[in-house]
Amino acid sequence: MHLIIPALVLALAAAPKSSGKKAPKPDLTGPARSLVVLVDTPGLAAATATTLQDNLKREVHKSVQFTWQEPPPVSVDELVVALSCKKVDVDCALKMAETVKADAVVVVGLGGSKTRELTILMVQIRPERAIQKTGVAFKTEEALPAAAANAMRNILGPIKPAVLEVVTTPPGAVVVVDGKEVGPSPFRQEVPGDGSRDVTVRLEGHQDRSTRVDLRAGEVTHVELALQVVAPVAAAPVKPAPAKAAPAKPAPTAQASPDPAPQAATPQADPAPGAEGGEPAPSSGGGVLRYALSGALVAVGGVVGLVALAALATGVSLAGTYGYAFYYGRTTTRQSDLDAGWYKQVGSLRFALWGGAAAAGGLTLLLLLAAVGLAGSAVVPPIVL
Secondary structure (H helix, E strand, O other): OOOOOOOOOOHHHHHHOOOOOOOOOOOOOOOOHHHEEEEOOOOOOOOHOOOHHHHHHHHHHEOOOOOEOOOOOOHHHHHHHHHOOOOOOHHHHHHHHHHHHHOOEEEEEEEOOOOOOOEEEEOOOOOOOEEEEOOOEEEOHHHHHHHHHHHHHHHHEOOOOEEEEEEEEEOOOOOOOOOEEEEOEEEEEEEEEOOEEEEEEOOOOEEOEEEEEEOOOOEEEEEEEEEOOOOOOOOOOOOOOOOOOOOOOOOOOOOOOOOOOOOOOOOOOOOOOOOOOOOOOOOOOHHHHHHHHHHHHHHHHHHHHHHHHHHHHHHHHHHHHHHHHHHHHHOOOOOOHHHHHHHHHHHHHHHHHHHHHHHHHHHHHHHHHHHHHHHHHHOOOOOOO
């Protein structure tokens, strides 16, 4: 320690004097610049001081414009004494940056116990001198590291994006980040800012895998996921639907051809009466009755015709006999003979009329009785006991 302090004093003698003017804000363009963080937090718990140092270092690693440079193994108070500084102000911070040979220096100091405020002072000497100072209020000591990290992030400016790497077994799975497909695995992509992300991988024939990762700016988050094969599910047998009857196709219409070829006629048997496609079989009872009536009419007509012929013949005979007598005179023929012939002819005619009527009536009655009996036996079904 005694050797470091004289060296710092010699470095201070060679350092340029500060003009005391307020410098512009840090230039965040150009190559990354080295940065030394000096923490002056007397009375802070050792665990809290370590967490604070780690958070500040992490923020520097996230920065685009600055790179972390390890601080010297001396306290801020020792540097202030070696550089003959009355207090940690801008001039003293510039001397510290020149002494540790860094492009910029951040001095983190803890205020009084009543104010509960953390002071962050940043100076930059390359490429030009700049000053930033901010105060961070905190309520509890446990909240101090997080509050200091947020303030440090605002001072350092733009941060590097986080890098997400996803590797799957087997490869080729679709990677989905926060519900959006981003590409196949293996996958590597920069994600702006910090925060948590939902990562899902999908591969056909395998079970999906999901996880939630915390991304940090400037750091690479590596995720490895193994996918399990999904056993194929046997498909349930599907019952065939009942076949529907095909609609009847209309018979093709015969078209005349210019030169039809003769075809041999195929003999076809006439359909039996009552069969499908044939004439309906006549009822046995109705046919017998019809035939009986026809026969009766024929018989009656025949008898009537015979009676008419007999009456005609008798009339002709009577007309001839009386005509002859009147023509030649009654002297030739006796009146008694004429009367006897008249009664004889009239009797023959009467016999012929009554006999023919009786014969026709009897024959008609017999035919009707026979027809009714046959029709009844054919139409009425037998009674089964």
